[in-house]
Amino acid sequence: MRKWLPLVAICTGTFMLLIDVTIVNVALPDMATDLGTSFSQLQWVVDVYALALAALVLGAGSLADLFGRRKLYLIGLVLFAVASLASGLAPDAGFLIVARALQGIGGAIMFATTIALINTSYEGRDRGTAFGIWGAVVGASAALGPILGGALTELSWRWIFFVNLPVSVLAVVLTLAAVHEAKQPGAPRPDVPGIVLFSLGAGGLVFGLVRAASDGWGSTQAWAPMVAGLVVLAGWVFVELRRPAPMLDVRLFASRSFTGIMAGALVLNAAAFAALIYMSLWLQSIGGLSPLEAGCVFIPLSALSFGVAAFAGRALQNRPPRLVLAGGLLLVGIGSLLLGLVDGDSTWRVLVPGLAVLGAGVGMANPTLASAALASVPRERSGMASGAVNTARQLGFALGVAVLGSVFTARAGAVLSGAGASDPSGTASALTAGQAGQLIGAAPEPDRAGLTDLFASAYAGGLRDVFLVCGGLGLLGALVVLLLVRAAAPSAGHQPQARPQGAPADAH
Template sequence: MAGKYTRTADRMTWGQIWTLTVACAAVALVVAAMAALNTALADLARDTGATQSQLTWIVDGYTLTLACLLLPSGALGDRYGRRGLLVIGLLLFGLASASPILFDAPTQIIGARAVTGVGAAFVMPATLSILTASFPARQRARAVGIWSGVAGSGGIAGLLGSGLLLEQWTWHAIFIGLAGVSAVLFVLTFTIPSSRDDTPSPFDVRGAVLSATAIGVFVLGIIEAPQRGWLDPWVLAAIVGGLAAGAVFAVVEARTAHPLLDVRLFRNRTFGVGATSLLLQFLATFGLFFLIVQHLQLVLGYSPLQSALALAPIAVVVIGLSVAAPWLIPRIGLRILTCVGLAVLGVALAMIGQLDAGSSYRDVAVPLVIASIGLGLCTAPATTAIVQNTPTAKQGVASAVNDATREIGAAIGVALAGSVLAAGYGRNIQPAVDAVPDAAKQPVSDSLAAALEVSKAAGPQGGQLADFAKDAFLHGMQEASTVLAGIMLVTAVVLGFWAPGGRGIAAIAEEPAPPTLADVD
């Protein structure tokens, strides 16, 4: 009888399933919006006249504002109500996503994407904190695992959706699609319960400003590094300034009676390993996406939709392993899952570095599936480590830490992979640059995409130029993959020593009652 009772108690109610569905759909929308426009950059450049720098900011303007505001918005959700913040975020996200339909100058699109990032910053931490406050501890790991799997594979959903839309319509359809999904979720959000801190502390304005400054300035420097160079004075000033602001934030928060983020949480090894692991996972994953999407489209000649479909197996494996996380965590533990997951990611990246001009999709698919296994093993345990070691009343901030580490890791991964790729490509393409006419030198040296455009107009010699440029790109990709693989393998060992041993994930001694439908804003 006891076993039967336990199985019944662990079973989700229909209300919990619905809350989980809406929360996962909302976080999938936020993550998908990060990747969706990558498939449309060529069309945007042609139709709007956007420069390469403006195209970069159409993508990164969203990421920057999202990363800046995650911690303050998580604290606002704890104080004023998580569902209310989710509603406001979806409304702002939808309106900003729809604006490029009418206002489509490059600078206007950049501004719209930045405002969309503000809305996303309200949405993302609210989705996870609603779940962690709505589910009792015995069910929380399962809900967090599903959420983690969806968040980890949302970028592929964005690539798939945008690829499908671009098969039939212009890039405007991507913005219409994002706005439409946001409108549906805006209505559905009113059907799920809310929660908040029953004894809210005064909002830490000073901490909010310092955290936004530290993350924003640091991420800005990372974003600009591939274009300007890592040793550019402006880039160095931004990175060092961001780190300095982060140090000031930590000192101030440690001395504040009611801090935005209790930095003492990082003394907890489980919490610290979870946050660090997430940063590294997304560094590797988005660095991998940056490299492999270009390889699929420029070397193998895939369309945007074909590229997204080629990446789809990653989502299936990640979600599957994340759903299995509640079974894996108590049997294996955080240390082994983290160490093995990051090491497997490193092995997959090393295999990506072995691709050459004769590689087929099968040669690409094998390391992609291996990478998805590594990501699936460690993403849900890392998120669980964070949320189970933060008081329930502060789950908005815990969710924001979880999300901020993902965004910072993604920014570093793309910037690092882009810089190493550009350096390797530039060094290996130089003989071809010396041989082409002066008018073609700059495009050929800039990127493989530009070199392929030049090759189309180069007559009989165009095929030779295209092959040479592809080889130069592959050399750069191999170097970038090797760097990312080295980072993963080294940090897998480091976190293996740092992470607490034993099975399962230690949690703070707290078992609050879950909110009911009556607990609304």
């Protein structure tokens, strides 16, 4: 049994860092009330964590190769724990956003070392078993976040962060006791210019999209950072093409299969998980559910996601990845369109069929992404491909939350404007910040029933458009994967090697 302690240590950290991508969703209404946040601040509480993961997970791998993977994993755990404590103690939204960014940096350092630690801790059949268990943990984490978040928020939203402290201590103890140190001889230096440029470019793009949700698409405050972000990302590509050991060899995108898989990873997280923030707000602020009740609504998503991945994963791994990924994205698209049946009179029950189909799609596509990415590149680029998948997932989530914010506020504002509401855009932003109850409570008694119905219609309209966009993304992603990804199944036993950066790499 002792031989599996390294895997327990690695999976404990992995589960904790990935569940924190979505655990905050159900707690957002309580956060908004307690801290007096705006809608854009709520978006950043969710987005800044995913953005830090996306921007830094590739670059952190080279640090692990250079200085030691166990050492970096422990540093990431400690930073994650300290940032979790700071998040739980946050006195205002700005402090919480900064703490969440630090939490994301710690999570990226941890995530960048996990595969390499498994690779050096196990051999032969045990290695395959370890990767299978780790993959199941990865697949279940995001889907379980809302349920666990709902249970903890019943105590206080701050407990979704405080709970990380004992888990971090356990992971540190297990890592010190059971995980051996490993470095990569002759590992390249970190690609600092690449890391900085990618972080600034992706951050500018997401910042502009978030501003567009609150200020409108015609605002200079929205367009300027988006354009600047795209220019910086173009500069990043230019720099990466000329570096001997880049954080990501952009020439890999010359492979149609690799490009299709990266697009599939980005779309999967955008279409499947980015809408959860808006569902959680609707269930509580309009539906009147408690955080725990709202979290339990997501059980079909969690159960089907985990069940399909666990029980059908082995059979699906032997199928052509283009069919498995496209099938999963197709189900995500169909599930999102089913969720789009929501209207002003709907209750949480209308979400159940769509969440079930969505979960089946996630469970079908998720386990295949990493193996398909590894099969699409030369073996010496396996670690880089694995890291790129993780980057695409988290970037898709961050971009999805930002884009869907604009979709939501535009439709909700249009419904409010059509009903003659004063300041429809401001009211829409207040609704998306979970303030429906406060707005209704502040209105004169005779107007409250009418306002309740109007807010329900506005929120349902915004939510419906969000689901339609997610459905379209899922269907488009399925088509892109079918057109680009090769038909061959991944080669058996293609596990990552032991280095993650510009050369043979694996810490992702």
